[in-house]
Amino acid sequence: MNEMQFLTWVRGPALDIAIGIFLLGVLWRLIEIYSLGRKVDVAPGRHRDGASGLHTVFRRSVPPPGMVKRSPVTYIGGYVFHIGLAIIVFLFEPHIILIRDLTGLSWPGLPSQVIDLVSVITLGAMLVVLADRIKSPVKRYLSTFSDWFTWTLTFLPVLTGWMAVQHLLLPYTTMLALHILSVELLLIVLPFTKLFHAFTVFGSRWYLGKINGHRGVPV
Amino acid sequence: MSASLQKGINALKEVIDAPVASYFNSCVHCGLCAEACLFYLETGDVKYTPIHKLEPLRRVYEQEYTLLGRLGKMVGLSKAVTDDELEEWKELVYDSCTMCGRCSMVCPVGNDIVYMVRKLREGMAVSGHAPDGIKGATKRTVEIGGPMGLKWPAVANVIKKAEAATGVSINVDKPGVDYLVLLSSMEIVNYPEYLEALVKIFKKAGISFTLASDAFEATNAGIQIGASDIAKVIVSRIINSAEKLGVKYVLSPECGHAYMAIRWEGPNLIGRPYKFEVRHVLEVLEELRQKGVLKMKDKFKEPLILHDPCQIVRRGGVLEAPEPLIQTVAENYIPIVDKQKWNWCCGGGGGASAIHTEEAEALRAKAFRIKKRQIEESGVNTMVTFCANCRIVIEEGFDHYEMNTQLLGLTELLAEHLED
Ligand code: SF4
Ligand code: SF4
Numbered sequence: 001m002n003e004m005q006f007l008t009w010v011r012g013p014a015l016d017i018a019i020g021i022f023l024l025g026v027l028w029r030l031i032e033i034y035s036l037g038r039k040v041d042v043a044p045g046r047h048r049d050g051a052s053g054l055h056t057v058f059r060r061s062v063p064p065p066g067m068v069k070r071s072p073v074t075y076i077g078g079y080v081f082h083i084g085l086a087i088i089v090f091l092f093e094p095h096i097i098l099i100r101d102l103t104g105l106s107w108p109g110l111p112s113q114v115i116d117l118v119s120v121i122t123l124g125a126m127l128v129v130l131a132d133r134i135k136s137p138v139k140r141y142l143s144t145f146s147d148w149f150t151w152t153l154t155f156l157p158v159l160t161g162w163m164a165v166q167h168l169l170l171p172y173t174t175m176l177a178l179h180i181l182s183v184e185l186l187l188i189v190l191p192f193t194k195l196f197h198a199f200t201v202f203g204s205r206w207y208l209g210k211i212n213g214h215r216g217v218p219v
Numbered sequence: 220m221s222a223s224l225q226k227g228i229n230a231l232k233e234v235i236d237a238p239v240a241s242y243f244n245s246c247v248h249c250g251l252c253a254e255a256c257l258f259y260l261e262t263g264d265v266k267y268t269p270i271h272k273l274e275p276l277r278r279v280y281e282q283e284y285t286l287l288g289r290l291g292k293m294v295g296l297s298k299a300v301t302d303d304e305l306e307e308w309k310e311l312v313y314d315s316c317t318m319c320g321r322c323s324m325v326c327p328v329g330n331d332i333v334y335m336v337r338k339l340r341e342g343m344a345v346s347g348h349a350p351d352g353i354k355g356a357t358k359r360t361v362e363i364g365g366p367m368g369l370k371w372p373a374v375a376n377v378i379k380k381a382e383a384a385t386g387v388s389i390n391v392d393k394p395g396v397d398y399l400v401l402l403s404s405m406e407i408v409n410y411p412e413y414l415e416a417l418v419k420i421f422k423k424a425g426i427s428f429t430l431a432s433d434a435f436e437a438t439n440a441g442i443q444i445g446a447s448d449i450a451k452v453i454v455s456r457i458i459n460s461a462e463k464l465g466v467k468y469v470l471s472p473e474c475g476h477a478y479m480a481i482r483w484e485g486p487n488l489i490g491r492p493y494k495f496e497v498r499h500v501l502e503v504l505e506e507l508r509q510k511g512v513l514k515m516k517d518k519f520k521e522p523l524i525l526h527d528p529c530q531i532v533r534r535g536g537v538l539e540a541p542e543p544l545i546q547t548v549a550e551n552y553i554p555i556v557d558k559q560k561w562n563w564c565c566g567g568g569g570g571a572s573a574i575h576t577e578e579a580e581a582l583r584a585k586a587f588r589i590k591k592r593q594i595e596e597s598g599v600n601t602m603v604t605f606c607a608n609c610r611i612v613i614e615e616g617f618d619h620y621e622m623n624t625q626l627l628g629l630t631e632l633l634a635e636h637l638e639d
Contacts, residue, residue, distance in 0.1 A: 032285060033244055038236040043486040044496075046536050056329060064325050065561065070254045078249070078327070138250035141265040147248050192287055197245040197328055204245040205329030207238040212323070212331070215483055216536035217560060219324055 007177040010184065018184035025191030026199060034203065046216030056209025056219055057202055073136075077129040084122030088115060088158065112165065119162040126155050150193050156182040224302050227346025231279045234338040240284060242335060243277050245328040246270055252322040252332055257563055257586045258315040269322035269332045272311040275300045276339040305348040312336065312343055313350050314579040318569035319529040324560065333534070336569075340445025349444045352574040357440040360453055365436040366573065367404040374435050377407050381415040387422050389414075390429035392464070398428035399466040399495075401437035401457065401481070403474035405607035413472065413607075416634030420504065423637060424512045428470070434460035437472050439480035443570030450480070451488040457481060462494050471499045473605040473630060475530025476568065482535065499531060500630055501605060505540035508547055514638040515548055522551040522599045523627075526590070526613065527562040528606035544629060545603060548636050555597050563589045567612030587616035594624055605629040 001009070068075045089095060093109040100106035110118075130151055133139045160182050164175035190196060197204075212219040220228075252269040253259040259267040278300055281288035291297040320333040343349055349357075356366035364370060378389050390396060398421075406413045421428055434457045441450030461469050471478040482497040507513045525545055531537045538559060545552050557563055566586035571579065590613065594602060602624055604610060613626055 028286070029244070033240040034237050036235065036237040036240050036284065038238055039487070041487060042490065042492055043483050044492055048536070048538070060327060060329050063327075066557070067251065067254065067325055071251055074249055074251060136250060137263075137265050138253045138259070138268050139248065142248040142250055142268060142271065144248075194244075194247055197247050200241045200245040201328045203241040204238070204331075207241060208323065208326075208329040208331045208334075211238065211334060212534075215534065217533065217538065219560075 003171065003173045003177065007173050007180075010177050010180040014184055015180065018187045022187040022190060025188070026196075029191045029196055030199065033200065038207075041211070041214050043214070045214045048213075048216040048218065051209070051213035051216055051218040053206035053208075053210035053213065055213070057205045059209075059218070060205045073128060073132045077125050077132065080125035081122050081129060084118050084125060085154075085158070087118050088122065088161070091115065116162070116165065119158055122158055123155070123162065126151070126158070130155075146193050150189065150195050153182070153186045153189055154195070157186055220299075221302055223346045224300075224305070227305065227342040227348070228279060228300060230345045231276055231339070231342035232283055234341050235276070235280050235284060238331065239276070239280060239335055239338065242328075242330040242332075243280055245330060247328060249327060252326050252330070255321045255325040257317075257319070257321075257566060257589045258582065261585045261588050262582070266311065267315050269316075269336075270326075270330070272308070272316055273332065273335050273339055275305060275308055276335060276342070279342075302346070302348075305343060305346055309343065309348050309350060310578070312339055313353065313569070314571060314574055314576075314582055316569060317529070317564045317566060317571050318534075319564035320534045321529070321561075321564065324533070337442075337445065340443075341447060342445075344445040350570075350574045350576070350579070352576070352579075353440065353444045353570045356570070356573045357444045357446065357449060360436065360438075360440040361449060365404040365407075366438055366440045367408060369404050369407055369436075371432050371435070374402065374407055374430070374432075377402075377411045377414055378430065380411060381418050384415050385418045385422070387418050389418060390427075392432055393429040394464045394466075396427040396429045396464070396466055398426060398468045398470045399434070399457075399461045399464060400428050400430050400470045401472055401477065402430075402435055403438045403472050403477050403607050404436060405438075405474065405611060406472055407435075409611060410607055410628060410631070412631045413628060416628075416631045417500070419634045419637060420507070420513070420630075424507050426503075429464065429466070431460040431464065437477035437481055438474060439477065439484070440570070440573075442480050442484055443476065443573070447488060450484065454480060454485040454488055458485065458489060458493060466495055469493075469495055469497045470503065471497055472607070473500055473528075473531070473628065474608055475528040475535065475606045476570075476608065478535050478537075479530045499535065499537050499540075501531070501537055501540040501544065504544055504630065504633060508544060513544075513547060513633065515633075515636045516638045517636055518550040519548055519601075519632060519636060520550050521601050522553055523549055523601035523603055524553050524555050524594065524597045524599050525558065526565065526602055526604040526609060527559055528604060528609045529562070529564050529568055531606060532562065533560040541605065541629070544633065548633050549603070553597055553599060555593055557593070563593060565590060565609040565612040566616070567608060572608055572612050583612070584616065584619045587612075587619065590616060591620055591622065594622070599624075601625050601627065603627045603629050603632060 091110045092115045096109045160179035282292045322332040359368040439453045
């Protein structure tokens with residue numbers, strides 16, 4: 001298989017398979033989790049403004065008082081790389097074109113120099129949070145193989161994408177093919193690892209807000 | 220597998236629900252929950268990271284309710300929870316967790332960690348891995364009536380004293396009144412002035428109330444230990460008595476765990492709402508203040524801070540009553556940085572104060588340093604709180620560190636300065 005054939009394969013059948021596993025995986029995991037249900041709380045609730053599931057879904061995006069000072073790297077590093085990833089995934093022109101081809105939806109993107117800068121910043125932030133995971137006693141203690149593995153799978157697409165655009169190390173076609181392949185790996189693994197928090201985070205915050213909101217506590 | 224372990228695992232399987240599943244799947248191992256837990260902060264020991272305390276529950280979840288976990292268990296990749304492991308976790312689930320709920324306030328993905336600690340305790344209790352101190356308290360509550368083994372004559376004694384001190388005769392087992400007043404054993408033994416204070420205030424407000432000889436204990440050791448069946452038996456005493464007497468309200472004493480038990484867990488334990496309303500004493504006092512009934516003849520002059528008990532405020536939702544009440548009676552109330560729902564636990568909630576092993580007591584003393592710092596940083600010599608359990612734990616802390624801070628109960632303080 002030469003470079004071109006490799007690229008055609010990752011773009012064609014491999015992408016279909018990856019997206020298929022991703023979609024089925026997400027659906028399966030969501031059912032597996034949320035079909036467990038929960039008992040309704042029969043204690044009469046207390047109403048207080050701001051105490052609800054929906055409030056908490058939003059409120060938890062903002063650091064609680066004093067927490068940034070306690071763990072600055074976690075918060076700042078975390079924000080930077082999450083926002084960076086979102087910008088790269090959704091506002092890079094070639095990605096928008098791909099999404100348009102798949103779904104018919106499209107929107108304006110950012111100039112590629114901007115994406116370039118964002119990619120470098122994102123890679124930097126990811127390296128910082130990795131160093132922090134190695135260094136911080138609590139994070140290291142909590143970490144399992146899955147934490148290192150999912151970090152790698154998230155890092156690779158950004159790295160290979162950036163390198164492809166910069167024409168670094170390998171010919172563009174090969175690097176692009178590797179980039180797409182790394183995204184496919186990420187898609188396949190996402191539903192079955194901690195990366196699935198991308199979906200469950202909404203449910204978790206909602207339950208938290210709802211359960212505590214029933215007692216009138218905005219959390 | 221021992222029969223008791225099997226029971227424990229079954230209990231865990233039963234309590235796992237969609238929120239638990241969602242929480243475990245959301246955890247990103249960021250460690251931020253540790254930064255909210257007094258036991259981690261004051262010891263620096265990583266094993267006290269809140270989410271780590273739930274490891275046995277997480278594994279049961281994974282192995283029983285996820286496809287990959289079931290596969291992993293089949294091929295031997297993930298090992299089953301053992302008795303030894305649960306025994307090791309006893310310290311993490313009881314000694315070093317007061318169910319204060321502060322971790323649940325900070326987790327960025329929204330995991331309600333304390334919700335899960337409560338559930339894990341169900342498995343710990345039936346598999347026999349609860350601490351002896353809490354087991355004893357539970358046994359005494361079931362067999363005698365309260366966690367400290369108190370019987371009605373002790374309460375009758377306190378009633379007699381309160382009658383002598385206030386000149387008001389106190390109803391016992393009287394049907395048709397507004398309130399059934401509950402107490403906690405700790406109040407009966409250590410802070411009998413609480414009842415006196417209440418009698419004084421209720422008389423002033425013209426509120427009718429009674430105590431019940433078959434239901435005076437408000438705390439619920441069954442909830443602390445994590446045994447819902449026992450918790451149900453204990454709470455039913457109050458419910459039966461209150462519904463038989465036909466009261467409109469049941470008054471929860473200051474005690475925080477009592478409030479959580481009777482106000483929030485009780486209806487779920489018996490599976491229906493009550494025929495009466497449960498109110499925390501501070502909610503009633505705040506209402507009286509707003510109506511203008513709670514007038515003070517003078518004010519407490521010394522500067523003071525407030526300790527908000529976790530189960531009443533952060534977990535119980537009595538958020539807004541404490542501050543206006545303290546401001547009514549104190550001239551020099553100083554709000555601290557981490558107050559109200561952000562307050563730090565005294566270190567002895569969730570049944571922890573009933574564990575009297577050397578290690579547990581040493582750990583409690585360490586955790587108390589966070590409270591000590593709060594007091595020292597505010598530069599006051601007086602702290603006010605409204606939970607009998609907090610009061611005992613805090614006084615132990617004062618003794619341990621030889622602090623000369625004075626600790627006052629809010630209801631008593633109000634009664635003391637009440638207009639005659
Ligand atoms: S704060 Fe939440 S996401 Fe982070 S380690 Fe604790 S439970 Fe997991
Ligand atoms: S509930 Fe309180 S004591 Fe328990 S783990 Fe959370 S922060 Fe720590």
